[in-house]
Structure formats: structure tokens, C-alpha cells
Amino acid sequence: MSDKTMTPEEVVGRLSSGMTIGIGGWGSRRKPMALVRALLRSGITDLTVVSYGGPDVGMLAAAGRIRRLVAPFVTLDSIPLEPHFRAARESGALTLTELDEAMFMWGLHAAANRLPFLPVRAGLGSDVMRVNPELRTVTSPYADGEEFVAVPALRLDAALVHLNRADRLGNAQYLGPDPYFDDLFCEAADTAYVSCEQLVETAELSKSGPPQSLLVSRHAVTGVVETPGGAHPTSCAPDHDREEAFQKLYASTPWPEFADRFLSGAGEHDYRSAVRTWHEEQS
Numbered sequence: 471m472s473d474k475t476m477t478p479e480e481v482v483g484r485l486s487s488g489m490t491i492g493i494g495g496w497g498s499r500r501k502p503m504a505l506v507r508a509l510l511r512s513g514i515t516d517l518t519v520v521s522y523g524g525p526d527v528g529m530l531a532a533a534g535r536i537r538r539l540v541a542p543f544v545t546l547d548s549i550p551l552e553p554h555f556r557a558a559r560e561s562g563a564l565t566l567t568e569l570d571e572a573m574f575m576w577g578l579h580a581a582a583n584r585l586p587f588l589p590v591r592a593g594l595g596s597d598v599m600r601v602n603p604e605l606r607t608v609t610s611p612y613a614d615g616e617e618f619v620a621v622p623a624l625r626l627d628a629a630l631v632h633l634n635r636a637d638r639l640g641n642a643q644y645l646g647p648d649p650y651f652d653d654l655f656c657e658a659a660d661t662a663y664v665s666c667e668q669l670v671e672t673a674e675l676s677k678s679g680p681p682q683s684l685l686v687s688r689h690a691v692t693g694v695v696e697t698p699g700g701a702h703p704t705s706c707a708p709d710h711d712r713e714e715a716f717q718k719l720y721a722s723t724p725w726p727e728f729a730d731r732f733l734s735g736a737g738e739h740d741y742r743s744a745v746r747t748w749h750e751e752q753s
Contacts, residue, residue, distance in 0.1 A: 629659035
């Protein structure tokens with residue numbers, strides 16, 4: 471056992487251009503935004519991003535860092551379609567592999583179990599097969615002879631996820647209503663990095679919630695980053711809600727203007743300072 475604590479910059483220092491990176495959370499919920507912001511401050515580009523997409527995808531797409539996106543959707547939840555992703559997609563700035571939500575989940579399951587694919591019924595009879603002509607079907611070898619979609623494994627070079635609590639060894643806990651498949655992202659990746667609202671002693675994890683809330687095990691984690699508010703502006707229930715006013719600002723502001731004001735600093739502290747200044751201007 472060892473201390474796996476890192477800074478956002480140390481995490482990004484282990485990533486490189488051309489990687490396939492999975493980003494946990496769901497839409498605009500519990501996204502590892504502090505790690506995404508650190509990624510934006512780097513020169514890393516040409517990424518394949520695998521995500522139940524939210525502002526993580528929107529920001530990386532607007533900054534021109536994504537070559538290929540694998541996703542079932544990209545949404546801000548209260549704003550149905552992420553506008554910066556939409557602009558990048560309409561301009562042809564990235565290629566998109568769009569999968570049904572269940573197909574996406576089973577692709578992560580396949581990668582987590584080191585399988586080349588898993589058979590699923592989802593997608594059959596839908597346009598998913600038309601827009602993804604590279605997908606294949608398989609026939610059951612048993613008497614039923616049923617046909618399935620063979621969903622390829624979504625194998626990741628690295629995963630970035632955000633949880634409520636974690637210890638220094640890499641065990642991590644969610645306290646909100648949904649795990650959002652963050653455990654699958656970590657297990658599907660060669661390396662996985664967990665940011666958290668609070669680092670606690672291992673014994674405290676069992677006191678904070680039921681056993682099933684201990685979502686991510688240390689065996690699947692490379693590094694842990696304590697980043698209070700690190701999911702901002704997305705939600706991280708019960709620690710904090712999504713900040714709707716700031717999300718509306720992000721969605722309605724031209725990307726160069728937003729990036730210059732909020733993302734041009736040297737680190738997460740500068741981002742939080744810029745957000746505080748904006749709040750002061752609204753009062």
C-alpha cells in the first residue's frame with residue numbers, strides 16, 4: 471500500500487497527446503472538472519474522449535483537443551444540448567461515434583473484463599447500426615440462434631473521475647444518488663485518477679455511507695487528487711448542487727471569451743478566484 475495523492479498538474483503530466491481518455495460522471499453531474507481544466511492548461515491534444523458527455527466534452531471540444539468522441543449524448547442536463555460541443559460537431563472539428571447508452575455501458579464492461587466485445591440487444595433495429603457501419607452482429611452459438619450487437623470494448627489509456635470522498639490509497643466513495651459508472655471507467659483504463667471533494671482516513675469511509683457506496687477500489691486507481699469543488703460547475707450531491715447561473719454563463723458566452731476569463735490562469739486557484747470575482751459582480 472502507498473500514498474497515491476497527486477496534484478491536478480501531476481495527473482496531467484502523466485497523460486499525452488493521442489491518448490484515449492475516459493471521463494466519468496453523467497451530463498452535468500459529478501464531472502472531474504478540475505482535472506479537465508488542468509488538461510486544458512496543458513498542450514495535450516488529438517484525444518479520443520469516451521464520456522457520458524457534459525461540459526467536460528464541451529470545453530475540450532471548443533479548445534480543439536478532441537479528435538474523436540465516443541458518447542451516447544453530450545448535455546448540460548438543464549440545457550439539453552451542450553452548445554460548445556454542438557458548434558464543434560457542426561463545424562466538423564471532431565468525429566463522433568454515437569452509441570446507445572446501454573451499448574456504451576457494455577463497452578465499458580467489456581473493457582473492464584478484458585473482453586474484446588460483449589453481445590447486447592440494444593441497438594438492433596435502430597439507426598445506431600446505420601450511423602456506425604463498423605459495428606458487427608454475432609449469433610448465439612446455442613439453440614436459440616439469437617442475433618446480438620457485438621459492442622466493442624471501450625478500452626481506455628486513462629480515466630478521470632470525481633467522487634465525494636477518497637483515502638490516500640485510492641479507495642473512493644460516492645454519497646449521492648447514482649454511481650454514474652465511475653467504477654467501470656476506472657477498471658476499463660490502464661491508469662485511473664480520482665479527484666475528490668475530501669480526502670479522509672480509510673476508516674472514515676465506512677462511517678460516511680453504506681458498503682455499496684465504496685464504489686472505487688484502490689487496485690484500479692493510480693492517483694488521488696483532493697479538489698474541494700472540483701466538479702464545479704457540475705453537481706456533486708450532497709456536497710454541492712450544479713451552479714445553474716454559472717452554467718448558463720458558460721453556455722451563452724463565446725468560447726474564447728469564457729476561456730480567457732476563467733481558464734487562462736496558472737491553476738485551479740486562479741479559476742476559483744475568477745469565479746468568485748464574477749459572483750461579486752452579480753451582487
